[in-house]
Amino acid sequence: MSTRISGPFVFPVRDITHRPGEMREFSIDVPAPEKWGEGMVAIEKGSEIGLDVRLESVHEGILVTGDADTEYVGECGRCLTDIRERVRVAFQELFAYPGGEATDFDVQDDHVDLENLVRDAIVLSLPFQPVCQPDCPGLDPATGERLTTSTGVLSSEPIDPRWAALQDYTPDHGAEDSPA
Numbered sequence: 001m002s003t004r005i006s007g008p009f010v011f012p013v014r015d016i017t018h019r020p021g022e023m024r025e026f027s028i029d030v031p032a033p034e035k036w037g038e039g040m041v042a043i044e045k046g047s048e049i050g051l052d053v054r055l056e057s058v059h060e061g062i063l064v065t066g067d068a069d070t071e072y073v074g075e076c077g078r079c080l081t082d083i084r085e086r087v088r089v090a091f092q093e094l095f096a097y098p099g100g101e102a103t104d105f106d107v108q109d110d111h112v113d114l115e116n117l118v119r120d121a122i123v124l125s126l127p128f129q130p131v132c133q134p135d136c137p138g139l140d141p142a143t144g145e146r147l148t149t150s151t152g153v154l155s156s157e158p159i160d161p162r163w164a165a166l167q168d169y170t171p172d173h174g175a176e177d178s179p180a
Helices: 115-125 161-166
Strands: 010-012 023-031 048-058 061-075 082-096 111-113
Touching: 048 115, 061 115, 082 115
Parallel strands: none
Antiparallel strands: 010 111, 023 048, 048 061, 061 082
16 A cells, blocks of 8 residues: 655656656646755745646656755855845756666655755755855955945055055056157
């Protein structure tokens, strides 16, 4: 006797099992069952994940192809501003029939459970060093304030004495002295 497994990432495949060429498509929104990700950004528990999934019966098992669309939250790695960005990932995996070749994913009873597949695809796509904007200047090393808003005024940083001799040098220096 088989036990029924249920959950938001569990899809029934009884009607297409061992029927190569049969296909089913699903578009659903499911909540993230827990926090996904441990770096500077993560998918929060309960965040909505939009899934577009196609289940295709093939000789070896059920081929799962799909897209997941959700939003991650966290901090900019340069200026520590809170960020919230959309992430969309594609995934594909063969869920093998029991008794076939060993794979990471198997058809279990009359269903496939996509939770681990979707979680892995999303977490691996999260940025390792997230930024609030591609050219985020970060924090001022002297004051610790965010440099994301420029006043147009150059800060007068102390000059390293080793470079002081080059302070007055400009690329066109001497151009006035040379004949044209």
